[in-house]
Amino acid sequence: MEKPSPLGFGLGLRPFYYQDILAKNPRVDWFEVISENFMVPGGRPLAMLERIRSAYPVVMHGVSMSIASTAPLDFDYLRALKSLAGRFQPEWISDHLCWTGVHGVNLHDLLPVPYTFEALDHIVDRIRRVQDFLGRRLAIENVSSYVTFAESEMDEWTFIREMAERADCWLLLDVNNVFVSSFNHSFDQASFIDAIPDDRVVQLHLAGHTEAVTHKIDTHDQPICEEVWSLYHEVCPRFGSISTMIERDDNFPPFDELMAELDRARAIAACTRTPAHEAAA
Amino acid sequence: MKLAELQTRFQAGIVKGDDTILAAIADSRRTDRATLFAVYHDAYRLRLAEFLSTDFPVLRAHLGEEAFGLLVEDYIESAPSRQPNARWYGTRLPDFMQKTAPWRRNRSAIDLARFERALSDAFDAPDAPIGTIDALRNICAEDWPRLAFEFHPSLRLLDLQSGTAQIYAALAEDEEASVIQQGEEAIVFWRNDGQSFYRPLEEDERLALMEAQQSKCFADICALLAFQRNDAGVTQRVAGFLSQWFADGLITRLSLSD
Numbered sequence: 001m002e003k004p005s006p007l008g009f010g011l012g013l014r015p016f017y018y019q020d021i022l023a024k025n026p027r028v029d030w031f032e033v034i035s036e037n038f039m040v041p042g043g044r045p046l047a048m049l050e051r052i053r054s055a056y057p058v059v060m061h062g063v064s065m066s067i068a069s070t071a072p073l074d075f076d077y078l079r080a081l082k083s084l085a086g087r088f089q090p091e092w093i094s095d096h097l098c099w100t101g102v103h104g105v106n107l108h109d110l111l112p113v114p115y116t117f118e119a120l121d122h123i124v125d126r127i128r129r130v131q132d133f134l135g136r137r138l139a140i141e142n143v144s145s146y147v148t149f150a151e152s153e154m155d156e157w158t159f160i161r162e163m164a165e166r167a168d169c170w171l172l173l174d175v176n177n178v179f180v181s182s183f184n185h186s187f188d189q190a191s192f193i194d195a196i197p198d199d200r201v202v203q204l205h206l207a208g209h210t211e212a213v214t215h216k217i218d219t220h221d222q223p224i225c226e227e228v229w230s231l232y233h234e235v236c237p238r239f240g241s242i243s244t245m246i247e248r249d250d251n252f253p254p255f256d257e258l259m260a261e262l263d264r265a266r267a268i269a270a271c272t273r274t275p276a277h278e279a280a281a
Numbered sequence: 282m283k284l285a286e287l288q289t290r291f292q293a294g295i296v297k298g299d300d301t302i303l304a305a306i307a308d309s310r311r312t313d314r315a316t317l318f319a320v321y322h323d324a325y326r327l328r329l330a331e332f333l334s335t336d337f338p339v340l341r342a343h344l345g346e347e348a349f350g351l352l353v354e355d356y357i358e359s360a361p362s363r364q365p366n367a368r369w370y371g372t373r374l375p376d377f378m379q380k381t382a383p384w385r386r387n388r389s390a391i392d393l394a395r396f397e398r399a400l401s402d403a404f405d406a407p408d409a410p411i412g413t414i415d416a417l418r419n420i421c422a423e424d425w426p427r428l429a430f431e432f433h434p435s436l437r438l439l440d441l442q443s444g445t446a447q448i449y450a451a452l453a454e455d456e457e458a459s460v461i462q463q464g465e466e467a468i469v470f471w472r473n474d475g476q477s478f479y480r481p482l483e484e485d486e487r488l489a490l491m492e493a494q495q496s497k498c499f500a501d502i503c504a505l506l507a508f509q510r511n512d513a514g515v516t517q518r519v520a521g522f523l524s525q526w527f528a529d530g531l532i533t534r535l536s537l538s539d
Contacts, residue, residue, distance in 0.1 A: 036365055036366045036367070036368075037366075037368075039365070039366050040366070040368060040405035041405060041406055041407040041408075041434070042405060042406060042407040042408035042409075042434070042435075043404050043405035043406060043408070043435075043472060043475060044404065044405070044475035044476070045405060046405075046408070047408075047475055048475075064365035064366070069288065070284050070285035070288050074365065077365045099288060100365075101292060102285070102288045102289055102292055103289070103292070104363050105292060105296070105361045105362065105363060106361075106362045106363060106364060106365055107292065107295055107296070107325055107361075107362070108325070108328050108329070108332075108362060108367055108370075109295075109321060109324055109325060109328065111288075111291065111321065114284065114287060114305075116284070118283065118284050119284050122284060146317045146318075146320040146321065147306045147307070147314065147317045147318055147320075147321075148306070148307045148309075149287070149305055149306060149307070150304075150305055150306065150307050151282060151305065184309060184317070185309060186309065186310045186311075212320075213311075214309070214311040214312035214316065215309065215311065215312065215316075215317060215320070217320060217324075
């Protein structure tokens, strides 16, 4: 099982920054695109992606696969995803460990999963079917959650580890989501990180969130906070050289501020690299 | 509880405010389950409202915050999203307004919604190479009557209450729009070089464009306009429309009808 080569340090490709990217040809190693934003018949979004793809590697990150839903898999959606991937040749395709709706409704949210054996079997089966259809491994991301279910039978990290092994999929580890969920559910971040199989993780996410006193909400509309930078510092030695990117989806700062955050991520990763990482790289 | 039932209850809690799901959720150390579940309940409405605000900014300015907020609430209540791409959530808003009180009585608002939707639809309609007027040079004089046209897939032609385009233009620039709306106006929408455009059409051009979209040839279009207007100079006028359609980027291909 050979992981895709690390891409370096990337950003989310958002329309707000198209002109900055085209004008500045910035020192970003790769871009992550929201798959659904480009599942349109034609026009500027696809033309922009053509231009940016010609200069940078891309990864496709989806929000509507609904891999944990009990609704039937949406093969119209999967066909559109496969077609987009055929056109833009992403390094990999990712989505979330969540569901987005049942009974034909899409709630446009990353809804939480009960960590039960039934859910595990269900999700593993669906990831395998999607991977067979797409002809490639998926990377599945841990989400921020705000509730836990009374009937959960294992920890989130045990669930994710089992899922990855049984479905033979990659993992996308969202560092901010670990921080947000650990606060909301009062678990130990180290327990989560230590349980994640490093040979499955192909990518890290960094992002900001919103404080709501009794809980934190994953909004991607703030700078990365110091606690998340600290956690990233702790996570880096575990995964060595790994594709890392910053998600920013609202309250957009000047592009240079995102570049400064990306440089900080580069610096943290560099200072936590060990001789073993160098040898592996 | 089976996963399917849990998801059905969770969704009912978000969409309908049904609180039976709370029995399956645990309190956190800091707060109660109802507060935590409300994060999902509230985010659902905020997110859909944001989609609509993004797609209908001028309608929002026209109605004002309070009325637009009520419209958004009504629409979310009656029309949950059924699309994986949020881009399409507002597609049914103009139809919803036409069918639902009190919005169905507000023709100017409905037509602004149709106007903004046409711009959005043109924005990401399928691509097609745009033809140039040079293509006409290869058509010899005797073939002109049989000339037929294919149009860019982004083209939309709407009949709206007169003044809609003027109101749109003013509100889009944050200006007051004082327009007396009487009768109708035809607006054509399309995309060129990644941008959506619109312009009003005079009745003759509207008729010519409608006929041309239905694969009628140059001679048929001229004959129809001549019949309608009893006008001998119609050929030159249709040739003028054709020139403008090429300049706009509306025509993709010429062909000769049988």
